Amino acid sequence: MSPQEIIRKRRDGVELTREELEGFFRAYLENEITDYHMTAFLMASAFRPLTMYETHTITDIYIRSGGRVDLSAIPGVSVDKHSTGGVGDKTSLLLVPIVAAAGVRVPMISGRGLAHTGGTLDKLESIPGFRTQLSPSEILRILSDTGMVMAGQSESLVPLDRRIYALRDVTATVEILPLIAASIMSKKIAGGAQALVLDIKSGRGAFMRDRSQAEELAMLLMAVGEEFALPAVGLITDMDEPLGLAIGNWLEVVEVVDCLRGRETRDLMEVTYALAGLMIYLGRKAASIGEGITVAREVVRKGLAFERFVQLVSAQGGDTAVIEDTLRYPNANSIVELRAPRSGVLRSVDALRLGRLAVELGAGRSRVTDDVDPTAGIVLARKCGDRVEEDDVLCRLYSSTVADLSMLRSNALKAFEFGDEDFPLSTKIFSYFDRDAIVPWAEVAPMS
Ligand code: URA
Numbered sequence: 001m002s003p004q005e006i007i008r009k010r011r012d013g014v015e016l017t018r019e020e021l022e023g024f025f026r027a028y029l030e031n032e033i034t035d036y037h038m039t040a041f042l043m044a045s046a047f048r049p050l051t052m053y054e055t056h057t058i059t060d061i062y063i064r065s066g067g068r069v070d071l072s073a074i075p076g077v078s079v080d081k082h083s084t085g086g087v088g089d090k091t092s093l094l095l096v097p098i099v100a101a102a103g104v105r106v107p108m109i110s111g112r113g114l115a116h117t118g119g120t121l122d123k124l125e126s127i128p129g130f131r132t133q134l135s136p137s138e139i140l141r142i143l144s145d146t147g148m149v150m151a152g153q154s155e156s157l158v159p160l161d162r163r164i165y166a167l168r169d170v171t172a173t174v175e176i177l178p179l180i181a182a183s184i185m186s187k188k189i190a191g192g193a194q195a196l197v198l199d200i201k202s203g204r205g206a207f208m209r210d211r212s213q214a215e216e217l218a219m220l221l222m223a224v225g226e227e228f229a230l231p232a233v234g235l236i237t238d239m240d241e242p243l244g245l246a247i248g249n250w251l252e253v254v255e256v257v258d259c260l261r262g263r264e265t266r267d268l269m270e271v272t273y274a275l276a277g278l279m280i281y282l283g284r285k286a287a288s289i290g291e292g293i294t295v296a297r298e299v300v301r302k303g304l305a306f307e308r309f310v311q312l313v314s315a316q317g318g319d320t321a322v323i324e325d326t327l328r329y330p331n332a333n334s335i336v337e338l339r340a341p342r343s344g345v346l347r348s349v350d351a352l353r354l355g356r357l358a359v360e361l362g363a364g365r366s367r368v369t370d371d372v373d374p375t376a377g378i379v380l381a382r383k384c385g386d387r388v389e390e391d392d393v394l395c396r397l398y399s400s401t402v403a404d405l406s407m408l409r410s411n412a413l414k415a416f417e418f419g420d421e422d423f424p425l426s427t428k429i430f431s432y433f434d435r436d437a438i439v440p441w442a443e444v445a446p447m448s
Helices: 003-011 018-029 035-047 052-064 091-101 120-125 136-146 159-169 177-190 211-227 249-260 266-282 289-301 304-315 351-363 405-413
Strands: 079-083 106-110 148-152 195-202 232-238 334-339 344-349 377-380 393-399 416-419 429-433 438-440
Touching (some): 003 018, 003 035, 018 035, 018 052, 106 177, 120 249, 136 304, 211 232, 249 304, 266 429, 289 304, 351 377, 351 405
C-alpha cells in the first residue's frame, strides 16, 4: 500500500493492520519514504488516537527494528527507570549511581532533549569523551563489569525510536500519549530491563499538563508493560517549576555532582530518593519502599554513590577529572544575571518558559541536525517559596552561542511570579501507581 494510503487511513481513524504498520515503518527506516510522510502520520495521530492494538504493534516494531540486550545470564533483577520529560530533570544521572551503589543492576536506555525538556543523553555527552552510543554487546559488558550502564537509542538499538524521536522533537508531535508509550517502552524492553520505574511528569513544564492526562498515560504505559511482560510501577510528579536549580546539559551535571557530594537540592532529591526507593525495592535489595529510600540516602551520605558516578563516567570513556573538579570545565562565553524587580515571596517559577528559554540559549534543538551547546542554560538562585529582596539574583543565563543575552532578560523575568505572603512548600510527588491502582504517595511512603 502506498504511504499516502496509510496516512489517509490514519487520518480517517481506520485501524491499521500489523502488515500495513510494518511496511510503513520499515520503509521509513530504509529511507524509502521521507520525513514528511512520517510527520503526516505522526500529526494525524495527534487528532485520531492510535488504538491499543496499534500502540502495541508500533512498540513491537520499534523493538524489532534493532537488537535486544539479553540480561538473563546476569544475576539479580535489573531495574531501569524512565521519565516522561521535564525541565531540569536530572534524576536519571543521580539514580544510576545511587541504585547501583545499593547493589541493584541498572541498564538505563535514555533519549535526547525533546522540545523544551532536557535529555539524559545530551547531559551525559556534555562530559568530554562520554559515549552513549553503545551496541547491545557493549551494554552487556559494561553492565557486567560495573553493575550500571547508560546508553541511548542507536543504529543497533531501537533505531526506529531514534529516528522518530528526533523527528517528533522538531515537528510538534511529542505530546501524543500512544507515541510516548511506544517510545519509552520499546527502549526499556530492547535494553533488557526486568523491572521498570516510571516518573510521569505533570504540570506546565511537562507534556501532560494536567493530572488526568498523566494518569491516562500511566495506565497506557502499564498496559504496554503488561503486553510485553515488563513489570512496572511509577510516580506522578510535579513539573510546574523546574526540578532542582540547573537547566541545561553540563550545568545539570554540576548539580548532580553537588547533590552526590552532599550539597542536596531539596525538591530534586525528594523525587530522586522516592524513585531510588522504588528501584531498590523492585531490585530486591530492600524489604519495603521506605527501606529502599533509607538505603538510597545512606549510599549518598557515605559518598558511595559519588564513587559510582565517577566509575560510570570512566567506564563509558568520559573525563573523570571534570567530575572530580567541575571548575576545570570551560565556562559559557556569556553569562548574565537576572535580578528581582521587587521584594516579596516567589509564588511560581514557570518551567515551560524557562525550558523554552534554555533551548533558545542553545541547550536544545530546533532542527534534527542541530548540535547542542553543552555550556548553555539557566541556573536558578531562588526557588518557589523563597523570600527575595529587590535586586537579589533570581537566576543566571549561560550561552556560548547567543551573543547578546541581555535581550533575553525581559522574557526570563516573565517566568517569575511574586507574592507577599509566605506559604508552605508542598511535596513534588502526587501519586504512586502500579497495575492495580493510582494512590496518593503519602499513603505508600508516609515518612519519606
Ligand atoms: N521520553 C521518551 O523516551 N519518549 C517520549 O516520547 C517522551 C519521553
